[in-house]
Amino acid sequence: MGHPSITAGTIGARVKDAANNVYVLSNNHVLAAANDGLIGDGTLQPGPYDGGTDPADRIGTLSAYEVLNLGYSGYGVDPPSNLMDAAIALSTTSALGNSTPTDDGYGTPNPLIYGDATGDTLFDNPSALLGLAVQKYGRTTKLTRGQVNEVAVTIDVCYDLFCFTVGRFNDQVAVCCAGFSDGGDSGSLIVSNDGNRNPVALLFAGDGTRTYANRIDLVLRRFHVSIDGSSSPPPPPPPPAATMHVGDLDGLGTSQGTTWTAVITVLIHDAAHAPVSGARVTGKFSGALKSTSCTTGSTGVCTVTRSKLKTAAASFTVSGVTHSTLTYAASNNHDPDGGDGKTVSVAKP
Numbered sequence: 001m002g003h004p005s006i007t008a009g010t011i012g013a014r015v016k017d018a019a020n021n022v023y024v025l026s027n028n029h030v031l032a033a034a035n036d037g038l039i040g041d042g043t044l045q046p047g048p049y050d051g052g053t054d055p056a057d058r059i060g061t062l063s064a065y066e067v068l069n070l071g072y073s074g075y076g077v078d079p080p081s082n083l084m085d086a087a088i089a090l091s092t093t094s095a096l097g098n099s100t101p102t103d104d105g106y107g108t109p110n111p112l113i114y115g116d117a118t119g120d121t122l123f124d125n126p127s128a129l130l131g132l133a134v135q136k137y138g139r140t141t142k143l144t145r146g147q148v149n150e151v152a153v154t155i156d157v158c159y160d161l162f163c164f165t166v167g168r169f170n171d172q173v174a175v176c177c178a179g180f181s182d183g184g185d186s187g188s189l190i191v192s193n194d195g196n197r198n199p200v201a202l203l204f205a206g207d208g209t210r211t212y213a214n215r216i217d218l219v220l221r222r223f224h225v226s227i228d229g230s231s232s233p234p235p236p237p238p239p240p241a242a243t244m245h246v247g248d249l250d251g252l253g254t255s256q257g258t259t260w261t262a263v264i265t266v267l268i269h270d271a272a273h274a275p276v277s278g279a280r281v282t283g284k285f286s287g288a289l290k291s292t293s294c295t296t297g298s299t300g301v302c303t304v305t306r307s308k309l310k311t312a313a314a315s316f317t318v319s320g321v322t323h324s325t326l327t328y329a330a331s332n333n334h335d336p337d338g339g340d341g342k343t344v345s346v347a348k349p
Contacts (some may be wrong), residue, residue: 001026001139001187002047003033004054006268009047010139012189012202014098015039015088015225023227024060024096026187028202029086032065034159039063042088047139047183060091061128066222066274070167071301079156079166080299081248081336083273084214085204088223099197100137100227109191111226111233112270113217114198115250121226121237126151126171132201133193134175138185145193146211154336155212157205166175170336173201181211189216189227190307200226215216222272241318242325243271245332246280247300247317249339253314260309262314262346268300268321275300276326283318287311292317315345338348 001024002009009030015023022195023264024043028034034292043060044052056230065087068169069080114132115123123129133147153172160164175181175190188215201213219228226233245292247269268279277300285306294302306314318341321328333341 001043001045001059002030002041002052003037004044004048005033005036006030007047007049010182010185010187010203011045011096011240012187013127014091014096014228015223016233016236017219017225017229022091022093022096023063023223023225024085025189025202025225027085027202028065028087029085029159029204031057031089032062035065035068036066037062043091047151048239053310059095060089060121063088063090064223067299069275069301070165073156073166073265078250080301082167082169082204082224083343084219085169085248086202086214086219086222088225091345093176099265099349100143102218104105104143105137106135106143106191106197106343108197109189109231110196110198111229112198113220113227113316114192114200116176119234121234123215125130126177126215129173129200130190132200134190135193135204136181136185136188136190138181138188138203140182140184141179144180144269146175146177146180148173148324149176149210150187153212157212168336169177171215171218173215175211175213175242176209180207181206197230218273222274242327243329243332244276244320244321245329245334246341247273248337249341249344250315250337251344253346253349255349256307259308259310260348261305262309262316264316264344265295265305265348266296266306266318269298270326271332276323279321279323279326281318282320282322283316286315306340309348313345313347315343317343
């Protein structure tokens with residue numbers, strides 16, 4: 001299955017919103033061609049690599065996707081941060097089933113995600129996934145079984161042949177071992193390997209020894225949908241609270257001979273960890289008399305600089321973030337590099 005301009009991917013699940021509309025759940029790079037697709041583009045089954053053509057094999061249309069923040073990585077430059085590679089395509093119950101193949105699949109997934117005893121549509125304890133036996137059904141390797149061996153993983157993923165375009169993914173789930181997935185399995189739903197078949201994660205990448213997947217609780221919350229599975233699905237996750245916070249805070253020093261410039265990049269997330277555009281970030285460099293500010297663009301990122309520095313190091317502290325509709329929740333600030341999301345230090349290069 002896939003967008004007309006890709007090769008092939010996998011249908012993860014049929015998901016449902018509050019109005020009982022049904023959607024294909026898969027990856028952005030499967031359904032939206034890694035940001036190149038347009039809302040309303042066709043979703044083909046089979047995918048183009050397997051002979052699918054548009055519109056003859058169309059089973060849905062692209063409805064929404066989490067934008068992939070991609071960029072160059074190298075020489076001290078970190079790639080942009082992401083939380084998921086996910087998308088949904090509007091479909092119908094006549095065009096889209098809710099079960100893996102009956103001859104060699106695992107059956108129908110449970111509408112209830114794994115480890116959510118409180119019913120708030122989030123994992124009660126993500127660390128409890130460690131050691132969990134899981135299974136998935138994918139386009140290429142079909143039914144495979146493995147074990148979650150890492151949680152809260154940060155990985156860099158290439159999105160072109162020569163790895164010039166890279167995205168950094170935080171808070172991911174890693175499944176062991178080789179053979180669990182291969183190319184074309186992207187978008188597969190990973191579920192518990194037991195009679196319950198509770199959804200765990202959405203497969204999107206692998207390196208030959210491990211498979212990487214997005215937390216399914218965060219994916220479902222992002223699109224306000226639930227798994228349309230083996231029984232009546234639970235109510236879709238509620239829209240996130242109208243708050244925002246710093247999701248990444250990075251610093252880089254560039255030399256100008258006897259002086260240097262500190263370059264600070266700030267990523268603003270909403271409560272669902274989606275990038276926020278139009279957020280005005282205010283802060284102050286150490287030793288500066290006045291504050292400085294910047295406004296985030298479509299990727300949720302903005303940049304502030306301080307030049308002609310002669311000190312051995314400089315720091316920048318975020319003092320506030322404002323937005324037309326969102327409230328700044330500083331207590332939710334975080335930094336995947338281990339910082340507090342409020343202050344970052346930069347050394348003279």
